[in-house]
Amino acid sequence: MSIRVNFENNLDELKSKITEMGGLSIVALEKSFKALKTQDVEIALKVIEGDTAIDKLETEINQFTIWIMAKEAPVSRDLREIIGILKISSEIERVADFAVNIAKATIKIGKPKSLLDITHLEQMKDLSIEMLKKALQSFLEEKILLAKEVGDLEDQVDQHSRETYQKLTAYLSEHPEETNQLVQLLFVNRFLERTADHITNIAESTAYLIKGQIYDFNS
16 A cells, blocks of 8 residues: 555544544534523433543544654645644534533523523524534535635624623523523523634634635634
């Protein structure tokens, strides 16, 4: 087997792990929000427990990329791709962490009457998942337009986040007895806004990989 073919096979394995990691993070986001919506502590606990598998994949990716860099001494675009994979795996791990944070917020809220309907949190979750799917597809298929679409979707998340913050703080001033749940929902609002930021970072890393120049989709 030639050195080039072996290198490409190693990259394919890394991309496979990125895909698996991304899929697990999407499931974690879906489950954490389902837990929040249904006030189901058992589902929330499963999200927290499942984070170990995502952390393990990130460690495997980190170790594998270090091994490839030491063995193959890649340069130019190959080096960009490996560094991009390292950055992307780190961002996906952060997305999974925010899913865990949402699960923990659910546990802290408990089972009072849910105030979720006064927020745009579900729309933010749906947009974040759409963003992550597009970012991963952009990376795997090297499609710059998909990466740019991720940045456009982040603008929608930011708008929903601002509106949710205003609604929750206004409600809090009128209903101080709901402080615990409202504060936790404000945290969830922040977690989802930050989730979108990290997914946008994935798109930016992908754009850099494809074009070899730095993009800022947050501006």
